[in-house]
Amino acid sequence: MSMIDIKVAAVEQVTPLVKHFTFVKRDGSPFPAFSGGSHVVVSMNVGGRVHRNPYSLMGSPADTGAYHISVRKQEQSRGGSVFMHENVEVGTSLQITYPVNLFSLAKKAHKHILIAGGIGITPFMSQLIDLNRLNANFELHYAFRSPEHGAFADQLKAICSSKLHCYADSKGERLDLLALLSKQPLGTHVYVCGPNPMVVAVIETARNLGWPENHIHSEQFLSPGIGEPFKIQLAKSNIEVHVPAEMSMLEAIEAAGVEADYLCRGGVCGRCEVNVLESDGALLHHDHFLTDAEKAAGKKIMPCVSRARCDRLVLDL
Amino acid sequence: MALAFKQETFRNDYKYSNSPNAIKRFPFPFAEDQYMYSVNIEPHVKGKTGSVSEFAFDVDEHYVGECLDKQLTLDLDRGRYAALPHMMDAQWDFVELTMEALSNDYPEHFSLKKEGLNWTWENKPLNIKQSFVFGDASTMPMDPFEFMSKQVQGDFVLLDQRDETLYADAGFVTSQADWSLAFDVGMSWREWHAPVPRATELGVMDRALKYLLNLQLGSPVRRLNWTMTVNPRLDTSPENYPLWGTDRNTVNPENVADKVHLRVELQSLFRLPRSNGIVFSIRCYLMSLRELSSYPRWAKRLHRVQKTMHPDLIEYKGMTKFHPMMVEWLSQFDDGSAMAVGTQPE
Amino acid sequence: MERGYWIRSKPVYTSLLWHEKATSHLVVAQGQGGMAVLKLFQLMHPKQAITVLYTPYAEADYSKTLVKVVPEGLHILETEQEVLAKLEIVLQGMCMGMRLYIAGSEDFMWSVAKVANKFGIEDAGMMKELTGTLARPIYCVHCKATTHGVTTNIGECSGCGRMLFVRDHFSRKLGAYMGLMIDAESPGELPEIEEIYP
Ligand code: HEM
Ligand code: FES
Numbered sequence: 072m073s074m075i076d077i078k079v080a081a082v083e084q085v086t087p088l089v090k091h092f093t094f095v096k097r098d099g100s101p102f103p104a105f106s107g108g109s110h111v112v113v114s115m116n117v118g119g120r121v122h123r124n125p126y127s128l129m130g131s132p133a134d135t136g137a138y139h140i141s142v143r144k145q146e147q148s149r150g151g152s153v154f155m156h157e158n159v160e161v162g163t164s165l166q167i168t169y170p171v172n173l174f175s176l177a178k179k180a181h182k183h184i185l186i187a188g189g190i191g192i193t194p195f196m197s198q199l200i201d202l203n204r205l206n207a208n209f210e211l212h213y214a215f216r217s218p219e220h221g222a223f224a225d226q227l228k229a230i231c232s233s234k235l236h237c238y239a240d241s242k243g244e245r246l247d248l249l250a251l252l253s254k255q256p257l258g259t260h261v262y263v264c265g266p267n268p269m270v271v272a273v274i275e276t277a278r279n280l281g282w283p284e285n286h287i288h289s290e291q292f293l294s295p296g297i298g299e300p301f302k303i304q305l306a307k308s309n310i311e312v313h314v315p316a317e318m319s320m321l322e323a324i325e326a327a328g329v330e331a332d333y334l335c336r337g338g339v340c341g342r343c344e345v346n347v348l349e350s351d352g353a354l355l356h357h358d359h360f361l362t363d364a365e366k367a368a369g370k371k372i373m374p375c376v377s378r379a380r381c382d383r384l385v386l387d388l
Numbered sequence: 389m390a391l392a393f394k395q396e397t398f399r400n401d402y403k404y405s406n407s408p409n410a411i412k413r414f415p416f417p418f419a420e421d422q423y424m425y426s427v428n429i430e431p432h433v434k435g436k437t438g439s440v441s442e443f444a445f446d447v448d449e450h451y452v453g454e455c456l457d458k459q460l461t462l463d464l465d466r467g468r469y470a471a472l473p474h475m476m477d478a479q480w481d482f483v484e485l486t487m488e489a490l491s492n493d494y495p496e497h498f499s500l501k502k503e504g505l506n507w508t509w510e511n512k513p514l515n516i517k518q519s520f521v522f523g524d525a526s527t528m529p530m531d532p533f534e535f536m537s538k539q540v541q542g543d544f545v546l547l548d549q550r551d552e553t554l555y556a557d558a559g560f561v562t563s564q565a566d567w568s569l570a571f572d573v574g575m576s577w578r579e580w581h582a583p584v585p586r587a588t589e590l591g592v593m594d595r596a597l598k599y600l601l602n603l604q605l606g607s608p609v610r611r612l613n614w615t616m617t618v619n620p621r622l623d624t625s626p627e628n629y630p631l632w633g634t635d636r637n638t639v640n641p642e643n644v645a646d647k648v649h650l651r652v653e654l655q656s657l658f659r660l661p662r663s664n665g666i667v668f669s670i671r672c673y674l675m676s677l678r679e680l681s682s683y684p685r686w687a688k689r690l691h692r693v694q695k696t697m698h699p700d701l702i703e704y705k706g707m708t709k710f711h712p713m714m715v716e717w718l719s720q721f722d723d724g725s726a727m728a729v730g731t732q733p734e
Numbered sequence: 735m736e737r738g739y740w741i742r743s744k745p746v747y748t749s750l751l752w753h754e755k756a757t758s759h760l761v762v763a764q765g766q767g768g769m770a771v772l773k774l775f776q777l778m779h780p781k782q783a784i785t786v787l788y789t790p791y792a793e794a795d796y797s798k799t800l801v802k803v804v805p806e807g808l809h810i811l812e813t814e815q816e817v818l819a820k821l822e823i824v825l826q827g828m829c830m831g832m833r834l835y836i837a838g839s840e841d842f843m844w845s846v847a848k849v850a851n852k853f854g855i856e857d858a859g860m861m862k863e864l865t866g867t868l869a870r871p872i873y874c875v876h877c878k879a880t881t882h883g884v885t886t887n888i889g890e891c892s893g894c895g896r897m898l899f900v901r902d903h904f905s906r907k908l909g910a911y912m913g914l915m916i917d918a919e920s921p922g923e924l925p926e927i928e929e930i931y932p
Contacts, residue, residue, distance in 0.1 A: 073606045103605055104484075106477075106664040132662060133523075169605040172664040177550060178474035181854040253757055255830040258854020281756035281831035283859045285551045334430040335609070339599040341427065359595045360427075467878060551858075568875050574907035575743070582743035583903055626875045626914055630896070633918035709919075 074114070074166045075102070079159055080137060086222045089190060090156055091129075094138045097164065101135035107198035108290075109170035111138065114317075115151050115159070122151035123317065127193035127290075128170055131200045138167070141222065143190040174264070174290040176201060181258030183209040184251070186273055188265020189216065192223060194290050195264065199230050210234050212251065214269070217241035248276045264290040298355065298378045305329055305388040306348055320374035329388060331374065338376035345386050347372050352381020391497070393513055396453030399460075404620035406679050410449055414675050415440050415652050416731045417612040421692040423701075425587045427596045432608035432656045440654055441610065443493040445486060445540050446671060452513050454541045454563070454622065461562040461623045462538075467570035468625075469534050471546070471558035478546040478558065479533035480523055481660035482667055486536045511539050533558060542654075542671035545569075549664060553577045554600060557665075563622035563672045565615045565651060566706060570627070585700040603659045603666060610656040615705045616714065617651040620674045639710040644717050645678040648710060650690070677717060683733035687721035694718065743904045744911075747864040749773070750835045752780045757831030761786045762821060762846050764814060766866030767837030768796025774835070775803045783807065785824060789817045791838070794866060814842060818849050825853045837863040841871045841882045844909025857906050868931035872900055873910035880910050885931045888916050888924065897924055900931075 081093035096102060109132075110125045130139035142155040159165070174194050176183065183202060185195050192213055202209045211231050215221040218239050227235050238244040252261065252273075261282070263273040270289050277287045300316045305324070314323040321343055324331050334342040338358030347354065347370055356366040358373035365371055372379070372386070397403045406414070435441030440448075462468050471479060487509055491500040501508045508519040516539065520527040528535055537544050537560030546558035553576045561569035572580045577597050587593050603609065617624055618635040639647050654671040681687040694715050702711050750770050752759065759780060763771045768788055785807040788800055797810045811817045834850055836843045843862050850860060869883040872891075879893025884900060891898050891913060898913030905912070917923050 073604070104481075104661040105605075106662055109664070169607070170661070171604065175549070175664045178477075178548060178663075179550075179854065253829065253831065257825060257828055257830060257832065259830050277830075279755050281753060281833055283856070285856070285858065286830065335427065335599060336431065337429075337599050337602065339427045339595040340429055359598045568912070570878065571873060571875055571903075571905050571908065571912055575905065579743040579904075579906070583901075588742065626912075628876075630876060630915050630918045633915075634921070636919055 073169060075169065077138070077165055077167055079161055079163045079165070082159070082161060085141060086220050088144050088220070089141055089222050090144070091139065091141045092155070092159065094140070094165075094167065095136070102138055103169065104135055105132050105170035105197070106172050106175055107132055107201035108174035108176060108194045109172040109197065110174075110194070111140070111167040111170055113140070113151070113155070114166045114168075115154055117151060117154045122154065124151040124155075127197070129193055129196040132197050133200075133204075141190065141193050174262070174288065176207075176262075177260045177286070177288070179258075180260040180286075181208065182256055182260070183207060184255060184259060184261045185209060185211045186246070186248075186261065186263040186265070186269070187211065187213045188263075188269040189214075189220065190222070191263075191265030191269075191290070192227075193264075195262070196223065196226075198262075199227070203230060210236065212236045212238070212246050214238040214240065214244075214246050214265070248272060249280075252276050252282070253280055260286045260288060262288040262290075299380060301379050301381065301384070303379070304383070304385040306385055307388055314378070319376060320372075320378060324374060324388065331388060333375055336375045338373050341373070343373055343375045344371055345374060345388055346370060347384065348387050349383060349385040350379065350381050351383045352379060354379050354381075354384075391447065391449060391451070391494075393452040394449050396450060398453070398457045398620055398622040402619050402621070404450075404453070404674070406675055407449060408682075409438075411675060411679050411682055412733060413439055413448075414673055414680075414733075415612055415654050416650075416680075416686050416689075416733065417614045417652055418689050418693045419729050419731045421689065421727065422696050423693045424698065425584075425590060425592050427592055427599065428611045429596060429599060429609050430611070432610040432658075440671075440673070444489040444608070444656070444658075445493075445542075445669065446654070447490070447494055447497070447541065451541055455514055455538060457622050458538055458560075458562045461625075462560075465627060467627070468562050469531075469537070469560050470569055470573045471531055471533055472574060475533075475546050475548065475558040475663070475665070476525065478548070478660055478663035478665040478667070479525075479531060481662050481665065482544070482546060483532045483536050484522070485658060485660070485667065486540050490540070514539060534560060540669075542669055544670070545668040546660075546663075547666040547668060549601065549666065551576075552601065553597065554666060556580055561625075564625055564670070565613075565617070565653065565672075566624055566626055566629075568626045583704070585704050586698065600657060600666065603657060605659045605661055608656055608658040610654060613653045613655060615651050616707050616710075617649045617674065618647050618710065620649055620676070622672060622674075636706070636709045639713060641713055641716065644710065644713045645681070646676050648714055649674045649676050650680055677714065681718075681721060684721050685727070686733055687718055688723075689727060691715065691718035691722040692727075744902045745840075745862070745904055745906070747862045750837060750861055750863045752777060753833045753861075754780065755831075756780060756782050756833045757829050758782045759784045759833050759835065760824065760828065761835045761837075762817060763788050763836070763865075764817070764838030764842040765789075765791025765794035767842070767863065768794065768800060770837035770863045770865050772796060772799060772803060785809070787811060787817050787820055787824070789814060791842075791866070814845065818845060821846065821849050822852075825850065825855075834860045835863075836860055837865050839867050839869060839883075840864060841869070841909075844871065844906075847906070848909060870900060870931050871910040872898060872913040873905065873908050874898055874913045876915060880908065881913070884913075885929050886927050887930050888927045889913065 076097040077094040080095045083091040085091045110127045112123050112125045114123045126140040144156045145152045238246045308329050312327045332342050334340040341360045355378040357376040440446045487500045490498040499510045505522045510517045543561045545556050547554040548557045559569040652673045656669045658667050787809050789811045836846050869885045872881045872884045874891040877894035881892040896915045899916040901912040903912040
């Protein structure tokens with residue numbers, strides 16, 4: 072996967088739990104433009120282990136000078152958010168992926184209802200700028216614990232004016248989903264990002280009212296294909312190869328100096344197919360090429376995307 | 389190497405030919421003796437110097453002739469260009485992608501100057517100079533997508549990604565292998581591919597779609613597709629089928645080598661940044677059987693591929709009438725000995 | 735079927751059934767489609783408001799029965815044009831969760847779909863039942879005219895007069911099948927014309 076080398080240009084504490092980071096490219100050149108709702112995966116080295124966390128891009132999609140993300144500190148997780156909060160400062164170098172959008176606006180929608188809970192506001196920040204630029208009809212409904220946790224409320228007010236509706240839980244303000252979703256004009260799309268119960272509530276309410284599935288959008292982060300490290304034996308070359316967590320089997324095989332066929336490197340073309348000679352555990356097939364029966368048989372694997380959880384795996388390479 | 393643009397025609401008198409260099413760099417698609425549809429998608433990374441994949445968009449000796457032919461076809465039928473209203477961001481993405489690629493890769497022919505959003509584009513071979521405000525369509529003489537599609541060889545389709553599929557919501561299509569943009573515009577992946585025989589059964593189409601839905605910004609991909617065309621005609625559209633359909637009757641054993649052309653499409657796909665759409669570029673290369681046979685290895689390979697072609701594909705690609713003559717002519721190059729895998733000419 | 739394989743852009747129609755989850759229901763029918771509406775009303779009625787737009791076509795006129803069966807919200811209209819005009823007005827007042835049901839010929843259903851599209855209702859959001867006839871709308875790929883009600887494998891284009899082979903390839907946006915000149919390669923040589931979409 073192509074990566075972009077960046078350095079941190081600014082860090083700002085936005086709420087007691089949220090920090091905002093500004094990235095610029097290490098070589099000073101502009102970033103690619105992106106579409107509202109995109110995220111990047113930030114790759115960080117936490118005590119020798121590579122963590123890769125996805126974060127929504129928040130700034131204006133047209134601003135190619137800098138990228139912006141916000142990170143909520145998740146104390147209970149071992150993940151990268153603590154690292155971002157405690158170890159990343161102005162000048163820190165990191166790598167990010169190109170922007171990916173799994174939460175894009177429906178361009179043919181007649182109206183957009185955006186519903187955010189807490190830090191779930193982040194993907195909407197860039198979408199709002201797109202919506203304003205396109206002169207689109209929209210409403211933003213933003214729910215948070217208490218006013219000091221309502222990150223970016225002032226900035227949002229400036230972008231959305233009367234289209235912004237805030238709900239502070241501490242003040243007893245509640246978003247009535249049923250009332251909101253039962254009187255939207257035809258052609259409306261609803262988008263939700265926030266804590267799981269809120270996402271489920273929005274999806275269920277809209278479905279029960281008869282909204283078509285493709286008018287209901289929620290943000291779901293898919294981590295890039297990383298997993299646990301494992302070892303493989305290459306029978307023909309007679310070597311053992313270690314596959315680290317952040318490398319694909321194919322990359323590890325190539326790094327070991329063994330030539331392997333490939334075309335798409337995305338699990339569809341079938342070119343990288345190899346025969347599994349022996350294995351004592353589970354093959355984790357992530358490809359779209361092998362049939363379900365072939366996957367179950369465990370005699371073939373596509374090393375460009377698939378992995379394994381086992382102690383011994385011998386490939387015909 | 390400086391490009392010398394030829395004066396050519398792709399209709400009526402068909403003044404078209406390939407220089408020895410153009411033949412040598414032709415994207416011959418057959419690595420093996422048999423052909424069937426597959427998900428033959430690979431990363432669109434920089435190829436060898438001088439090859440058709442050296443740059444994102446290949447500009448070759450036919451550039452000026454092809455661009456003139458595009459304009460002719462469009463003048464006769466405005467339906468070759470279409471853009472649904474929600475595709476405006478994708479239009480600008482396309483402008484940025486093509487202007488940056490051409491000006492970086494062919495600085496002697498194209499230049500792009502930017503001062504903030506004030507851009508100036510210059511195309512020397514076609515003698516075009518245009519200043520405009522990026523993102524403001526009113527500063528362009530026509531739709532931004534139309535403006536640039538006319539200045540890059542090949543056809544282009546802009547795709548919107550939604551509902552877990554792709555929609556062909558804009559296009560500039562004047563050199564197609566028998567499909568109609570006016571009819572297909574607005575269709576989804578499954579709908580526009582519906583007439584393709586066998587591919588769905590083979591699972592090729594579903595896998596290719598899944599791959600494209602994950603296509604990443606900065607990591608374009610490409611594939612080759614091919615057919616055989618009678619005469620070096622770019623516009624083999626269903627719209628003009630009444631004009632070129634009878635050409636298939638004119639092939640005989642004497643003229644088959646000069647009339648019948650291998651038509652290869654170098655198709656590349658790029659994720660677009662602002663719109664999250666995809667541009668599908670279909671670049672057409674034409675070479676007569678006689679030109680092709682200047683590399684006997686290619687003629688030998690093509691003979692085997694054609695001889696074993698699935699009948700559904702012969703019919704779908706419109707080769708039925710001249711297929712036996714073509715195979716017969718190519719057979720002189722085939723001594724029956726085994727051939728190594730690979731598309732190389734020698 | 736064309737050349738021995740199935741073209742997957744051809745729409746598949748179903749029988750109308752009420753959606754349980756909805757904010758309201760809108761049924762639009764023509765001619766023999768009246769029977770599909772009567773069948774709908776044989777089923778348990780949904781709780782939400784129902785609107786029915788109906789126009790008779792040729793011999794097929796279910797108006798009298800519909801008046802007896804549909805409790806309220808029934809509009810009987812004289813022509814397809816009137817249905818489409820009324821539809822525009824009705825849709826303006828409707829909210830997300832409205833379910834659209836259409837019954838009639840393909841020509842009729844795709845004309846209704848075109849109006850619904852303007853309101854942001856997509857193909858997947860409409861239920862369609864083909865009734866009365868298999869006659870097809872044909873788009874001439876050469877002159878771009880659409881010829882309605884074609885019942886034969888080969889039909890004459892109402893725009894340019896060419897004889898068109900009726901393909902199974904279908905455009906939802908145009909609401910028509912593709913028509914391609916049948917004798918382009920051998921002018922004047924027409925295969926036998928047969929009625930296959932009665
Ligand atoms: C996303 C952009 C693409 C567009 C807009 C596109 C469009 C089309 C169209 C319009 C046709 C002609 C169908 C007809 O007969 O009417 C076609 C044919 C075909 N397409 Fe695609 N296509 C795309 C990508 C792909 C990809 C990635 C594959 C990879 C497997 C593919 C495989 C094929 C095949 C095998 C055919 C049959 C071609 C022949 O036999 O000449 N297409 N495509
Ligand atoms: S390289 Fe294509 S499936 Fe692995």
